Amino acid sequence: MRTSISDTALRQLIEREASRAGFAAVAVTRPDAIPLAPARLSQFVGDGFHGSMAWMAETLERRAAPSALWPEVRSIIVLAMNYGPDTDPRELQTLTDRGAISVYARNRDYHDVIKGRLKEIAGKIVARTGGDVKVFVDTAPVMEKPLAEAAGLGWQGKHTNLVSREFGSWLFLGTIFTTAEIAPDAPEVDRCGSCHACLDACPTNAFPAPYRLDARRCISYLTIENKGPIPLEFRQKIGNRIYGCDDCLAACPWNKFAQAASEQKLAALDDLREPxxxxxxxxxxxxxxxxxxxxxxxxxxxxxxxxxxxxxxxxxxxxxxxxxxxxxxxxxxxxxxxxxxxxxxxxxxxxxxxxxxxxxxxxxxxxxxxxxxxxxxxxxxxxx
Incomplete structure (x- = not known):
């Protein structure tokens, strides 16, 4: 049963609870706001750029459009959590007796951290509006980055990751699907311009073109998703990166506006900084x-x-x-x-x-x- 609440009051509730839960930004979009995403995803899979990630092909239809995943959805709340590092993670690559673990993985599993907080926020939305909600963090077939761009939180850069004017390339994303009607925010525009720093930074040339990623050449894919031996041609280029790679993210000039994340909010695991x-x-x-x-x-x-x-x-x-x-x-x-x-x-x-x-x-x-x-x-x- 829906409870009467003004759009302004609902937005204030969402923003207040999101801030309380440690999210750096929150915005709203519609489920039909990413019409170009299905074709881009289909091309990515059709070109084989997904490598051995068969689940991307298997969930193609549900991933392509939010309403295909959940027909009842009327609004999508996109929340972003800052995980910006306090130093450039590429500096660790000079310490060859140490292993470089991607910045995001030096903290407690963000799936667990974010999902629990999303559920708390979603529960308060339902208590005020009635209706139904679903929360998603990365593991579900949801295209968070296009939705975040449509909601105005940032834009997908040439490295295909979300870039924010306030937080650079260091954002975790989560979504709350709701049956509530909430006025959407304006989308963000692409602000990459002629910059190609992220593309130049890739050690394995994983970007065949701007805005296109061949995961089969990406160090994050090779060290995380790839279950077999790492192909010989990439081994020397991997250096001391033992889980993921931050090079394209760290190279983004928009990071100069980012602030280091609160380790307390992210539950940082200090032993993973320089193992x-x-x-x-x-x-x-x-x-x-x-x-x-x-x-x-x-x-x-x-x-x-x-x-x-x-x-x-x-x-x-x-x-x-x-x-x-x-x-x-x-x-x-x-x-x-x-x-x-x-x-x-x-x-x-x-x-x-x-x-x-x-x-x-x-x-x-x-x-x-x-x-x-x-x-x-x-x-x-x-x-x-």
Missing amino acids: RLADLLALDDAAFRAFFSGSPVKRIGRDRFVRNVLIAAGNSADAALVDPCQALLGDASALVRGAAVWALSRLVEARAFSALAHQALTAETDPDVLAEWRTALEANGAQT
């Missing part, structure tokens, strides 16, 4: 789960994560990492063993590597790991 590669290489499954408890990093699992750390180790030129990498040649995971082969091929000289191969190949049966040995031996000019 030592040696410590991370030693993680078994239980230790991995404990160390990343509450972090989104935990979702990719220990084996995929240690694979990433081994790539960083191989790029480190740090002789102190040879023993930890060598210990992983006997790991239960073929994914880990294969990455250990590559790391050691970069850390030890050819004769020592050949000796390692002679010992390991007597027991190795996995075809992918055997292929890693063959490729590395050829690259090193070593013989078994």
Whole structure:
């Protein structure tokens, strides 16, 4: 049952509760406000730019239009939470004995943080207006960035992420779908101009054109979504990035207006700011789960994560990492063993590597790991 409340009073309620919950900005749009998004999404999937993210193709229809996901929706409230770092995250890439974890993942899992707060706000809206609501944070088939642009919170930059005049490229997004009729805000306009700093900053050339991302070349995709070995052509370019990549975000000139986020609001996890590669290489499954408890990093699992750390180790030129990498040649995971082969091929000289191969190949049966040995031996000019 709908309760009588003026649009002004409802907006004041939404803004007050959003601020109280730690959101930096909030605006409203209509479910039909992103008419160009379906075709762009279809092209992205049609070109195969989604890589192994099959769920994007499977949810194409529901993702393309909010009303396809929930026909009863009348208004969409888009909320943004600032997660801006206090320093340029690219500075960590010079510390080759450390792992660079994407800024967003150094805090408690934003899905949990934001969804709980959205539910609180949604509950208060229903209490005042009646009707029904649904809340979404990233994992549902909702195109948050086009909706945020339509609501006026920012615009999708050439790196395809949302850019704000107030917060740069550092915003988490969440949405509240409601059956309440709320006057929409004016959309934001594209303010990128001739700038292409974000495109130039990408280590792997993941942008075939402005506003287009080939996820298969993106370090965030390669270290998070990709479940197999990291393709050889990208390994050196990954550097010490062990979970995600912030380069295109950090390069955006609009970040000069951004303020560092409150760590208290985001539940920052300090141990994840500059973790030592040696410590991370030693993680078994239980230790991995404990160390990343509450972090989104935990979702990719220990084996995929240690694979990433081994790539960083191989790029480190740090002789102190040879023993930890060598210990992983006997790991239960073929994914880990294969990455250990590559790391050691970069850390030890050819004769020592050949000796390692002679010992390991007597027991190795996995075809992918055997292929890693063959490729590395050829690259090193070593013989078994």
